[in-house]
Amino acid sequence: MAEAIISGLIQQKKMLPKNIYVTNRQNEARLLELKEKYGVQVSSSNEQVLAEADIVILAMKPAGVQEAIKTIRSYTSENQLILSVLAGITTDYISYLLGHKAPVIRVMPNTSAAVGSSATVISPGIYVSDKHLAVTESLFKAVGTVKQVLEKDVDSITAIAGSGPAYMYYLVEGMFHSLEELHLEQELGRELILQTIQGAIDLLKSSNQTPKELYLNVKSPGGTTEAGLNVLENKRFQEIIIECIKQAAERSREITKEMSTIPENTLR
Protein backbone atom coordinates (compact mmCIF):
# COMPACT_ATOMS: atom_id res chain seq x y z
CA MET A 1 0.00 0.00 0.00
CA ALA A 2 2.89 2.33 0.82
CA GLU A 3 4.25 1.85 -2.68
CA ALA A 4 0.88 2.63 -4.25
CA ILE A 5 0.73 5.92 -2.30
CA ILE A 6 4.34 6.81 -3.13
CA SER A 7 3.90 6.00 -6.79
CA GLY A 8 0.65 8.00 -7.00
CA LEU A 9 2.03 11.06 -5.19
CA ILE A 10 5.07 11.18 -7.48
CA GLN A 11 3.19 10.44 -10.69
CA GLN A 12 0.58 13.09 -9.91
CA LYS A 13 3.43 15.51 -9.03
CA LYS A 14 2.02 16.12 -5.56
CA MET A 15 5.40 15.52 -3.95
CA LEU A 16 8.96 15.43 -5.11
CA PRO A 17 10.69 12.06 -4.55
CA LYS A 18 13.42 13.82 -2.57
CA ASN A 19 10.84 14.89 0.01
CA ILE A 20 9.52 11.38 0.57
CA TYR A 21 11.41 9.28 3.10
CA VAL A 22 10.71 5.56 3.29
CA THR A 23 11.76 3.25 6.07
CA ASN A 24 11.50 -0.48 6.39
CA ARG A 25 13.23 -2.11 9.28
CA GLN A 26 12.93 -5.68 8.06
CA ASN A 27 13.51 -5.46 4.36
CA GLU A 28 16.55 -3.62 3.02
CA ALA A 29 16.12 -5.04 -0.49
CA ARG A 30 12.62 -3.61 -0.68
CA LEU A 31 13.96 -0.16 0.26
CA LEU A 32 16.59 -0.27 -2.47
CA GLU A 33 13.94 -1.33 -4.96
CA LEU A 34 11.80 1.70 -4.04
CA LYS A 35 14.80 4.04 -4.22
CA GLU A 36 15.72 2.72 -7.66
CA LYS A 37 12.17 2.85 -8.99
CA TYR A 38 10.98 6.22 -7.61
CA GLY A 39 14.09 8.12 -6.50
CA VAL A 40 12.72 8.43 -2.94
CA GLN A 41 14.96 8.76 0.10
CA VAL A 42 15.30 5.50 1.97
CA SER A 43 16.63 4.55 5.37
CA SER A 44 16.43 1.54 7.59
CA SER A 45 16.73 3.86 10.55
CA ASN A 46 13.29 5.04 11.61
CA GLU A 47 14.89 7.48 14.03
CA GLN A 48 16.72 9.40 11.30
CA VAL A 49 13.66 9.68 9.09
CA LEU A 50 11.21 10.48 11.85
CA ALA A 51 13.11 13.40 13.29
CA GLU A 52 12.69 15.45 10.11
CA ALA A 53 9.21 14.44 9.01
CA ASP A 54 6.20 16.77 8.99
CA ILE A 55 3.83 13.96 8.14
CA VAL A 56 4.34 10.31 9.10
CA ILE A 57 2.38 7.64 7.25
CA LEU A 58 2.17 4.32 9.08
CA ALA A 59 1.78 1.46 6.58
CA MET A 60 2.95 -1.70 8.30
CA LYS A 61 0.62 -4.67 8.91
CA PRO A 62 -1.83 -4.12 11.78
CA ALA A 63 -0.09 -6.82 13.83
CA GLY A 64 3.16 -4.82 13.67
CA VAL A 65 1.79 -1.52 14.95
CA GLN A 66 2.63 -1.99 18.60
CA GLU A 67 6.25 -2.88 17.93
CA ALA A 68 6.61 -0.18 15.24
CA ILE A 69 5.29 2.65 17.40
CA LYS A 70 7.35 1.49 20.34
CA THR A 71 10.48 2.06 18.26
CA ILE A 72 9.44 5.45 16.86
CA ARG A 73 7.42 7.14 19.59
CA SER A 74 10.36 8.96 21.17
CA TYR A 75 11.23 10.47 17.78
CA THR A 76 7.69 11.70 17.15
CA SER A 77 6.12 14.85 18.52
CA GLU A 78 2.84 16.68 18.77
CA ASN A 79 3.97 18.89 15.87
CA GLN A 80 3.82 16.02 13.42
CA LEU A 81 0.76 14.71 11.66
CA ILE A 82 0.42 10.94 11.94
CA LEU A 83 -1.57 9.16 9.24
CA SER A 84 -2.37 5.48 9.54
CA VAL A 85 -3.63 3.28 6.72
CA LEU A 86 -3.78 0.20 8.97
CA ALA A 87 -7.01 -1.79 8.76
CA GLY A 88 -8.79 -2.17 12.08
CA ILE A 89 -6.39 -0.02 14.10
CA THR A 90 -8.15 2.91 15.75
CA THR A 91 -6.85 6.46 16.10
CA ASP A 92 -7.33 6.17 19.87
CA TYR A 93 -5.09 3.12 19.98
CA ILE A 94 -2.37 4.88 17.98
CA SER A 95 -2.58 7.89 20.32
CA TYR A 96 -2.36 5.49 23.26
CA LEU A 97 0.78 3.86 21.79
CA LEU A 98 2.34 7.23 20.96
CA GLY A 99 1.66 8.48 24.47
CA HIS A 100 1.34 12.10 23.38
CA LYS A 101 -1.16 14.36 21.67
CA ALA A 102 0.03 14.24 18.07
CA PRO A 103 -2.92 14.46 15.67
CA VAL A 104 -3.73 11.04 14.23
CA ILE A 105 -5.90 10.51 11.16
CA ARG A 106 -7.09 7.09 10.06
CA VAL A 107 -6.91 6.82 6.29
CA MET A 108 -8.31 3.98 4.23
CA PRO A 109 -7.04 4.20 0.66
CA ASN A 110 -6.81 1.41 -1.88
CA THR A 111 -4.07 0.27 -4.25
CA SER A 112 -5.58 2.24 -7.14
CA ALA A 113 -3.71 5.18 -5.54
CA ALA A 114 -0.83 3.98 -7.71
CA VAL A 115 -2.68 5.32 -10.76
CA GLY A 116 -4.40 8.28 -9.09
CA SER A 117 -7.73 6.46 -8.70
CA SER A 118 -8.04 5.47 -5.06
CA ALA A 119 -11.39 5.79 -3.27
CA THR A 120 -9.99 7.03 0.04
CA VAL A 121 -11.74 7.85 3.29
CA ILE A 122 -10.22 9.80 6.16
CA SER A 123 -11.36 9.90 9.76
CA PRO A 124 -9.91 12.21 12.41
CA GLY A 125 -8.74 11.24 15.88
CA ILE A 126 -9.28 13.49 18.90
CA TYR A 127 -6.33 15.90 18.49
CA VAL A 128 -6.99 16.68 14.84
CA SER A 129 -7.76 20.19 13.58
CA ASP A 130 -9.44 21.28 10.35
CA LYS A 131 -6.01 22.22 9.06
CA HIS A 132 -4.72 18.66 9.58
CA LEU A 133 -7.77 17.31 7.77
CA ALA A 134 -7.24 19.75 4.91
CA VAL A 135 -3.58 18.69 4.52
CA THR A 136 -4.54 15.00 4.54
CA GLU A 137 -7.37 15.54 2.10
CA SER A 138 -5.09 17.43 -0.25
CA LEU A 139 -2.42 14.71 -0.06
CA PHE A 140 -4.82 11.89 -0.84
CA LYS A 141 -6.78 13.91 -3.42
CA ALA A 142 -3.63 13.70 -5.48
CA VAL A 143 -4.14 9.93 -5.67
CA GLY A 144 -7.92 9.73 -6.06
CA THR A 145 -11.14 10.80 -4.36
CA VAL A 146 -11.32 11.56 -0.63
CA LYS A 147 -14.32 11.56 1.71
CA GLN A 148 -14.33 12.30 5.42
CA VAL A 149 -16.26 9.75 7.46
CA LEU A 150 -16.93 8.80 11.06
CA GLU A 151 -14.44 6.33 12.46
CA LYS A 152 -17.23 3.91 13.39
CA ASP A 153 -17.85 3.42 9.64
CA VAL A 154 -14.24 2.78 8.63
CA ASP A 155 -14.42 -1.03 9.16
CA SER A 156 -17.33 -1.32 6.75
CA ILE A 157 -15.73 1.07 4.28
CA THR A 158 -12.50 -0.93 4.45
CA ALA A 159 -14.52 -3.94 3.29
CA ILE A 160 -15.92 -2.04 0.32
CA ALA A 161 -13.21 0.36 -0.79
CA GLY A 162 -9.98 -0.87 0.85
CA SER A 163 -10.42 -4.52 -0.08
CA GLY A 164 -12.74 -3.76 -3.02
CA PRO A 165 -10.12 -3.78 -5.78
CA ALA A 166 -9.27 -7.39 -4.89
CA TYR A 167 -12.85 -8.54 -5.55
CA MET A 168 -12.77 -6.79 -8.91
CA TYR A 169 -9.47 -8.42 -9.84
CA TYR A 170 -10.87 -11.78 -8.78
CA LEU A 171 -13.85 -11.29 -11.07
CA VAL A 172 -11.61 -10.22 -13.93
CA GLU A 173 -9.36 -13.24 -13.36
CA GLY A 174 -12.43 -15.44 -13.74
CA MET A 175 -13.35 -13.67 -16.99
CA PHE A 176 -9.78 -14.13 -18.23
CA HIS A 177 -9.99 -17.86 -17.43
CA SER A 178 -13.10 -18.08 -19.60
CA LEU A 179 -10.99 -17.06 -22.60
CA GLU A 180 -9.17 -20.39 -22.50
CA GLU A 181 -12.41 -22.35 -22.31
CA LEU A 182 -13.78 -20.37 -25.25
CA HIS A 183 -10.54 -20.79 -27.28
CA LEU A 184 -10.25 -17.04 -27.75
CA GLU A 185 -7.02 -15.22 -28.36
CA GLN A 186 -5.78 -14.03 -24.93
CA GLU A 187 -4.61 -10.53 -25.80
CA LEU A 188 -7.71 -9.61 -27.76
CA GLY A 189 -9.95 -11.14 -25.10
CA ARG A 190 -8.25 -9.28 -22.27
CA GLU A 191 -8.50 -5.97 -24.09
CA LEU A 192 -12.20 -6.52 -24.75
CA ILE A 193 -12.89 -7.52 -21.14
CA LEU A 194 -11.15 -4.45 -19.71
CA GLN A 195 -12.86 -2.08 -22.14
CA THR A 196 -16.21 -3.73 -21.35
CA ILE A 197 -15.67 -3.15 -17.63
CA GLN A 198 -14.46 0.41 -18.24
CA GLY A 199 -17.54 1.11 -20.38
CA ALA A 200 -19.87 -0.33 -17.74
CA ILE A 201 -18.28 1.88 -15.07
CA ASP A 202 -18.51 4.95 -17.31
CA LEU A 203 -22.21 4.28 -17.87
CA LEU A 204 -22.86 3.59 -14.18
CA LYS A 205 -21.26 6.94 -13.35
CA SER A 206 -22.90 9.02 -16.07
CA SER A 207 -26.40 7.55 -16.21
CA ASN A 208 -29.08 7.98 -13.58
CA GLN A 209 -30.30 4.44 -14.12
CA THR A 210 -29.87 1.84 -11.40
CA PRO A 211 -27.55 -1.14 -11.92
CA LYS A 212 -30.68 -3.29 -12.32
CA GLU A 213 -32.10 -1.04 -15.06
CA LEU A 214 -28.74 -1.11 -16.79
CA TYR A 215 -28.45 -4.90 -16.78
CA LEU A 216 -32.06 -5.29 -17.84
CA ASN A 217 -31.23 -3.05 -20.83
CA VAL A 218 -28.61 -5.59 -21.87
CA LYS A 219 -30.81 -8.63 -21.42
CA SER A 220 -33.06 -9.77 -24.28
CA PRO A 221 -35.75 -12.38 -23.65
CA GLY A 222 -34.34 -15.78 -24.58
CA GLY A 223 -30.98 -14.18 -25.37
CA THR A 224 -27.37 -14.64 -24.38
CA THR A 225 -27.33 -12.30 -21.36
CA GLU A 226 -30.33 -14.03 -19.86
CA ALA A 227 -28.56 -17.37 -20.20
CA GLY A 228 -25.51 -15.95 -18.41
CA LEU A 229 -27.41 -14.07 -15.70
CA ASN A 230 -29.45 -17.20 -14.93
CA VAL A 231 -26.23 -18.89 -13.85
CA LEU A 232 -25.32 -15.96 -11.56
CA GLU A 233 -28.78 -16.00 -10.05
CA ASN A 234 -28.88 -19.77 -9.57
CA LYS A 235 -25.46 -19.67 -7.88
CA ARG A 236 -26.68 -16.76 -5.71
CA PHE A 237 -23.89 -14.50 -6.91
CA GLN A 238 -25.21 -11.35 -5.20
CA GLU A 239 -25.65 -13.16 -1.88
CA ILE A 240 -22.04 -14.30 -2.17
CA ILE A 241 -20.85 -10.74 -2.80
CA ILE A 242 -22.83 -9.41 0.16
CA GLU A 243 -21.43 -12.15 2.38
CA CYS A 244 -17.91 -11.43 1.12
CA ILE A 245 -18.19 -7.75 2.09
CA LYS A 246 -19.78 -8.55 5.46
CA GLN A 247 -16.98 -10.99 6.30
CA ALA A 248 -14.32 -8.43 5.37
CA ALA A 249 -15.98 -5.78 7.58
CA GLU A 250 -16.25 -8.28 10.41
CA ARG A 251 -12.54 -9.08 10.04
CA SER A 252 -11.70 -5.38 10.38
CA ARG A 253 -13.71 -5.25 13.63
CA GLU A 254 -11.95 -8.42 14.83
CA ILE A 255 -8.55 -6.83 14.13
CA THR A 256 -9.62 -3.94 16.36
CA LYS A 257 -10.46 -6.36 19.18
CA GLU A 258 -7.32 -8.48 18.70
CA MET A 259 -4.74 -5.76 18.13
CA SER A 260 -6.13 -2.37 18.97
CA THR A 261 -7.69 -2.57 22.42
CA ILE A 262 -6.64 -0.01 25.00
CA PRO A 263 -6.27 -1.48 28.51
CA GLU A 264 -9.23 -0.45 30.64
CA ASN A 265 -7.33 1.34 33.41
CA THR A 266 -5.48 3.64 30.99
CA LEU A 267 -5.73 7.37 31.70
CA ARG A 268 -6.72 9.40 28.62
Ligand SMILES: NC(=O)C1=CN([C@@H]2O[C@H](COP(=O)(O)OP(=O)(O)OC[C@H]3O[C@@H](n4cnc5c(N)ncnc54)[C@H](O)[C@@H]3O)[C@@H](O)[C@H]2O)C=CC1
Ligand atom coordinates in the same frame (compact mmCIF):
# COMPACT_ATOMS: atom_id res chain seq x y z
N1 LIG B 1 -2.79 -3.67 0.46
C1 LIG B 1 -3.88 -2.90 0.40
O1 LIG B 1 -4.61 -2.90 -0.60
C2 LIG B 1 -4.24 -2.01 1.54
C3 LIG B 1 -3.58 -2.10 2.74
N2 LIG B 1 -3.92 -1.30 3.77
C4 LIG B 1 -3.17 -1.39 5.02
O2 LIG B 1 -1.83 -1.10 4.71
C5 LIG B 1 -0.95 -1.81 5.59
C6 LIG B 1 0.12 -2.50 4.78
O3 LIG B 1 -0.47 -3.45 3.94
P1 LIG B 1 0.35 -4.04 2.72
O4 LIG B 1 1.05 -2.94 2.01
O5 LIG B 1 -0.60 -4.87 1.97
O6 LIG B 1 1.42 -4.93 3.51
P2 LIG B 1 2.95 -5.27 3.14
O7 LIG B 1 3.33 -6.41 4.02
O8 LIG B 1 3.10 -5.41 1.67
O9 LIG B 1 3.75 -3.97 3.58
C7 LIG B 1 4.06 -3.68 4.89
C8 LIG B 1 5.51 -3.23 4.93
O10 LIG B 1 5.79 -2.65 6.21
C9 LIG B 1 7.12 -3.00 6.57
N3 LIG B 1 7.26 -2.83 8.02
C10 LIG B 1 6.80 -3.63 9.00
N4 LIG B 1 7.13 -3.14 10.21
C11 LIG B 1 7.81 -1.97 9.98
C12 LIG B 1 8.41 -1.00 10.83
N5 LIG B 1 8.38 -1.14 12.14
N6 LIG B 1 9.01 0.06 10.27
C13 LIG B 1 9.04 0.20 8.92
N7 LIG B 1 8.49 -0.69 8.06
C14 LIG B 1 7.88 -1.77 8.59
C15 LIG B 1 7.23 -4.44 6.09
O11 LIG B 1 8.59 -4.86 5.99
C16 LIG B 1 6.51 -4.37 4.74
O12 LIG B 1 7.39 -4.03 3.70
C17 LIG B 1 -1.82 -2.77 6.38
O13 LIG B 1 -1.95 -2.29 7.68
C18 LIG B 1 -3.15 -2.78 5.65
O14 LIG B 1 -4.22 -2.95 6.53
C19 LIG B 1 -4.89 -0.35 3.66
C20 LIG B 1 -5.57 -0.20 2.50
C21 LIG B 1 -5.36 -1.06 1.36
Ligand SMILES: O=C(O)[C@@H]1CCC=N1
Ligand atom coordinates in the same frame (compact mmCIF):
# COMPACT_ATOMS: atom_id res chain seq x y z
O1 LIG C 1 -6.47 -7.08 3.37
C1 LIG C 1 -6.29 -6.17 4.19
O2 LIG C 1 -6.39 -6.39 5.41
C2 LIG C 1 -5.94 -4.79 3.72
C3 LIG C 1 -6.91 -3.75 4.21
C4 LIG C 1 -7.67 -3.29 3.02
C5 LIG C 1 -7.01 -3.94 1.90
N1 LIG C 1 -6.04 -4.71 2.29
